[in-house]
Amino acid sequence: MSDHTLIGPFTQLLPMTDLPLKGALRDEQLVIIENGGILVSEGNIVAVDAFDVLKSKATIIHKIEGEAVCLPGFIDAHTHICFGGSRARDYALRNSGKTYLEIAKAGGGIWDTVTQTRMASLEELAEGVVSRSQIHLMNGVTTLEVKSGYGLSVEEELKMLRAIKKANSKRALDLVSTCLAAHMRPKDWDSDTPYLEEMANTLFPILKSEKLANRIDAFIEESAFSSKEIAPYFQKAKDLGFDITVHADQFTTGGSEVAVQFGAISADHLEASTEKEIQLLAQSDTIAMALPGASLGLGCDFTPARKILDAGGALAIASDHNPGSAPMGDLLTQASILGAFEKLSNAEVIAGITSRAAAALNVSDRGRLAPNTIADFVVFPVDNYQEITYHQGQVKPISVWKKGESIYQMH
Numbered sequence: 044m045s046d047h048t049l050i051g052p053f054t055q056l057l058p059m060t061d062l063p064l065k066g067a068l069r070d071e072q073l074v075i076i077e078n079g080g081i082l083v084s085e086g087n088i089v090a091v092d093a094f095d096v097l098k099s100k101a102t103i104i105h106k107i108e109g110e111a112v113c114l115p116g117f118i119d120a121h122t123h124i125c126f127g128g129s130r131a132r133d134y135a136l137r138n139s140g141k142t143y144l145e146i147a148k149a150g151g152g153i154w155d156t157v158t159q160t161r162m163a164s165l166e167e168l169a170e171g172v173v174s175r176s177q178i179h180l181m182n183g184v185t186t187l188e189v190k191s192g193y194g195l196s197v198e199e200e201l202k203m204l205r206a207i208k209k210a211n212s213k214r215a216l217d218l219v220s221t222c223l224a225a226h227m228r229p230k231d232w233d234s235d236t237p238y239l240e241e242m243a244n245t246l247f248p249i250l251k252s253e254k255l256a257n258r259i260d261a262f263i264e265e266s267a268f269s270s271k272e273i274a275p276y277f278q279k280a281k282d283l284g285f286d287i288t289v290h291a292d293q294f295t296t297g298g299s300e301v302a303v304q305f306g307a308i309s310a311d312h313l314e315a316s317t318e319k320e321i322q323l324l325a326q327s328d329t330i331a332m333a334l335p336g337a338s339l340g341l342g343c344d345f346t347p348a349r350k351i352l353d354a355g356g357a358l359a360i361a362s363d364h365n366p367g368s369a370p371m372g373d374l375l376t377q378a379s380i381l382g383a384f385e386k387l388s389n390a391e392v393i394a395g396i397t398s399r400a401a402a403a404l405n406v407s408d409r410g411r412l413a414p415n416t417i418a419d420f421v422v423f424p425v426d427n428y429q430e431i432t433y434h435q436g437q438v439k440p441i442s443v444w445k446k447g448e449s450i451y452q453m454h
Contacts, residue, residue, distance in 0.1 A: 116185025128159025376436025
């Protein structure tokens, strides 16, 4: 019989269970277990209850000393942390008043990162993912989505996705890879075969055979791909059994409509979404993904999170950590700031980076602290969960746990 380890007591434990996936949430809906404990066996949760109630069922007790609030491990469901180089110059130019188009013409923009990523080796890219994911881990993230999209050829996209897979074998947290070959139209494409057709026919089968990604993303925007041309690309992805997600409504609308049409797991960005798109998403099963890091990096409007929730939509929150528009990469800070601007309850913010974020990655075994889920959780040195968003990400975790093991301790 395997050991049952009891971890606690936590001043407050928020399991984030029994919450609806869609719609607004009030803080009164949160379950708060005082002096709570988590009973773990073989990496999975056996029970969550008051510490004293669980004591008799434990063979090992790991005592938590002092004030401590326990939440499910955070899930950052949209990042681009596999890349080469830096775009600090772009950021400075943008803050000096240059437009995106002006920066791109001066050699910046996504293509600059594509060039630098192509120059990097697979090993260099993997090490970059490892080092950046460690920072996310220290901030409480236990599951991290990572996209390709800076390769923009079959060979270079494969290099990125293989690098992500290699990094995943070196990290304690889980990396979920997404193929974003449809990030932008490559400037150097000179084949007679249309770019998206080549990616769908050549790249997709390799992703399946090497198990490099089960998610296909695309950027639907005037500067990238139109709704019309992305349709056969997504259809091919669906036919092969991939999950679909969409960069939608960032600067202009249209992307969220395609996301709903193809049953996408999530529609991400949505800064330009109007009432039409909000209602469309709310009436669908597609999760709206707010990316406040991009709004902070670009100095533009936030995703209309409050309107999406009030319309009955499901809202997840991710960092969009990338070298161009969202270099910060601090999920909790960004989610807390979004909450202040969009008037989100603590329940909505925390669900957005735990239970609802899990749904945006189509994973049901995490994001909540409940029996038969993975024992991923994060512990903060406070006596009340409200302190966590109140300090806007500046209260850091004292420990992060993955599959019932402590993988990070603040020194």
